[in-house]
Amino acid sequence: MDLVYLDHMSLNPILPEVRKAMADALNQEWGNPSSQHRLGEKAAEAIANARQSVADLIGARFPREVVFTSCGTESVNQAIKGTAWARQDKGNHIVTTNIEHNAVIRSLRRLKQMGFSVTSVPVDKLGRVNPATVARAIRPETILVSVMHANNEIGTIEPVEEIARVCREKKVPLHVDAVDSMGHVPINVEELGADLVSFAANPFYGPTGVGGLYIRRGTTVWPLLDGGVQENRNRAGTENLLGIIGMGAAAAAASRDLEKRMAHARSLRDLLLAKLPEYVEEFVVNGDPDNCLPYLASVSVRHLEGESVMLMLDEEGVEVSTRSACASGSLRASHVLLSTGMEFADAQGTLVVTFGPGNTEADVFRFLETLGSAVKTLLEISPLYKK
Amino acid sequence: MYSKKVMDHFRGPRNVGTMEDADGVGELGNPLCGDMMTIYIKVEDDRIADIKFQTFGCGAAIAVSSMLTEIARGKTLEEAKKITNKDVAAALEGLPKNKLHCSNLGADALQLAIRDYEAKKSGKPREQMPPDPHEHNHEEKCYCPYCDTEVPEGQTFCKNCAFSDDEAPAD
Numbered sequence: 168m169d170l171v172y173l174d175h176m177s178l179n180p181i182l183p184e185v186r187k188a189m190a191d192a193l194n195q196e197w198g199n200p201s202s203q204h205r206l207g208e209k210a211a212e213a214i215a216n217a218r219q220s221v222a223d224l225i226g227a228r229f230p231r232e233v234v235f236t237s238c239g240t241e242s243v244n245q246a247i248k249g250t251a252w253a254r255q256d257k258g259n260h261i262v263t264t265n266i267e268h269n270a271v272i273r274s275l276r277r278l279k280q281m282g283f284s285v286t287s288v289p290v291d292k293l294g295r296v297n298p299a300t301v302a303r304a305i306r307p308e309t310i311l312v313s314v315m316h317a318n319n320e321i322g323t324i325e326p327v328e329e330i331a332r333v334c335r336e337k338k339v340p341l342h343v344d345a346v347d348s349m350g351h352v353p354i355n356v357e358e359l360g361a362d363l364v365s366f367a368a369n370p371f372y373g374p375t376g377v378g379g380l381y382i383r384r385g386t387t388v389w390p391l392l393d394g395g396v397q398e399n400r401n402r403a404g405t406e407n408l409l410g411i412i413g414m415g416a417a418a419a420a421a422s423r424d425l426e427k428r429m430a431h432a433r434s435l436r437d438l439l440l441a442k443l444p445e446y447v448e449e450f451v452v453n454g455d456p457d458n459c460l461p462y463l464a465s466v467s468v469r470h471l472e473g474e475s476v477m478l479m480l481d482e483e484g485v486e487v488s489t490r491s492a493c494a495s496g497s498l499r500a501s502h503v504l505l506s507t508g509m510e511f512a513d514a515q516g517t518l519v520v521t522f523g524p525g526n527t528e529a530d531v532f533r534f535l536e537t538l539g540s541a542v543k544t545l546l547e548i549s550p551l552y553k554k
Numbered sequence: 555m556y557s558k559k560v561m562d563h564f565r566g567p568r569n570v571g572t573m574e575d576a577d578g579v580g581e582l583g584n585p586l587c588g589d590m591m592t593i594y595i596k597v598e599d600d601r602i603a604d605i606k607f608q609t610f611g612c613g614a615a616i617a618v619s620s621m622l623t624e625i626a627r628g629k630t631l632e633e634a635k636k637i638t639n640k641d642v643a644a645a646l647e648g649l650p651k652n653k654l655h656c657s658n659l660g661a662d663a664l665q666l667a668i669r670d671y672e673a674k675k676s677g678k679p680r681e682q683m684p685p686d687p688h689e690h691n692h693e694e695k696c697y698c699p700y701c702d703t704e705v706p707e708g709q710t711f712c713k714n715c716a717f718s719d720d721e722a723p724a725d
Contacts, residue, residue: 547570548570548616550592550609
């Protein structure tokens with residue numbers, strides 16, 4: 168059975184050109200990038216090239232503002248904890264939003280255990296943060312604001328530029344979690360106005376195990392890992408050379424293909440949402456239709472629970488993700504959906520469909536047909552559905 | 555994640571549906587993860603002559619309901635009263651630990667349906683509140699979804715891995 172993979176948010180394939188760059192590198196001899204002999208210099212140069220490609224993708228003025236990490240989660244942890252530690256003499260208060268990724272939520276929870284305090288601002292029905300609410304939450308002792316660029320469950324893109332203006336006025340550094348938007352929508356850190364930006368390679372078709380943190384020049388952040396002087400003293404430990412080379416190749420591809428990627432994903436998303444009413448009677452489309460990730464469609468099917476739908480689709484070779492409590496491991500409904508004011512039962516029926524470069528219109532129709540018949544079967548079982 | 559037996563019942567659930575002339579109805583909802591289950595029984599000569607279910611829930615919840623109806627059909631009421639959630643899980647060749655707590659409600663719903671039948675028969679009103687499985691059913695314990703360590707009732711985080719079940723917001 169041919170699989171239709173529509174869960175690119177969970178894991179992306181590696182682009183062929185990225186795989187080739189990494190395979191070539193694997194077949195060569197390298198020294199430690201910190202060594203001054205020629206094999207070391209060669210490795211340092213490869214890393215510098217990758218750093219330049221990433222700096223070009225994100226619009227950083229100086230390549231050294233890009234720090235390579237092991238994943239998006241590490242970048243987020245360093246941005247938040249590293250800022251809190253570096254600025255603890257200036258205050259102990261941090262502002263964030265109700266719909267952040269767990270990397271942000273749990274980093275902040277850890278800081279709370281250490282004596283920091285946190286204000287989390289709400290979002291509207293579309294998942295949008297109001298910059299004025301962020302402004303009101305900032306106090307004299309606020310040392311950081313952390314806002315995600317695009318939400319990973321509903322795809323809403325936040326008004327980060329406006330929030331950045333607020334932060335600059337109040338002289339508070341801003342961290343933006345751009346893990347799920349980097350390489351999929353245009354991001355220029357200068358225009359965004361953020362001081363710290365977290366991202367990772369796999370979301371833009373690079374390898375897993377490598378991420379990046381943009382640290383604007385003049386922003387003080389403590390490292391999470393202490394040791395050597397790698398990464399301009401921002402992250403100790405011998406560099407993940409292969410991963411970094413892969414990330415560089417993926418960044419170059421993303422810069423080149425961004426427009427094409429967006430158009431492709433958006434056409435599939437539009438097709439899915441336009442045809443969905445022909446296959447499913449009652450559903451809610453989540454997120455902000457005017458400001459959203461082009462590759463993500465979040466749909467809540469009413470009267471049903473998402474895990475059962477997801478399993479039934481999997482039986483037919485169609486792979487998507489669900490945000491129901493039953494499938495989350497934590498047995499809690501998604502905090503993102505509940506924050507938008509969605510009813511618990513509707514949140515339970517949420518499917519997240521995420522497109523990748525290999526998907527076609529035929530995949531969309533196969534998804535819709537399979538979904539239509541799964542929903543029909545499950546509605547017969549559901550006590551919440553009245554004909 | 556699920557056993558073959560669970561997937562078999564999930565793929566082809568037995569005895570799905572409602573019953574307009576049911577002799578007893580048992581309805582149970584679980585606020586923890588949103589599973590809901592309704593069991594309908596038809597009683598003849600003190601035996602469960604027919605049984606149907608409807609379930610809103612995950613794959614495990616659907617398989618549990620289906621398996622329960624298979625076990626209960628044809629049993630005398632006295633026999634049916636002895637069916638436990640544990641029996642249903644065992645017949646399904648096991649369930650993931652964290653699903654034992656939230657999705658394994660079938661036997662409880664059946665007990666409610668039997669009680670409903672007996673109340674109707676005796677002409678007395680049925681006891682109003684259905685039992686909350688988290689208060690009345692201590693057969694299955696709660697396990698941390700991340701490290702599988704048992705989490706005692708009332709404790710909101712796992713002491714083993716420090717996972718806390720109170721989700722965002724961070725403040």
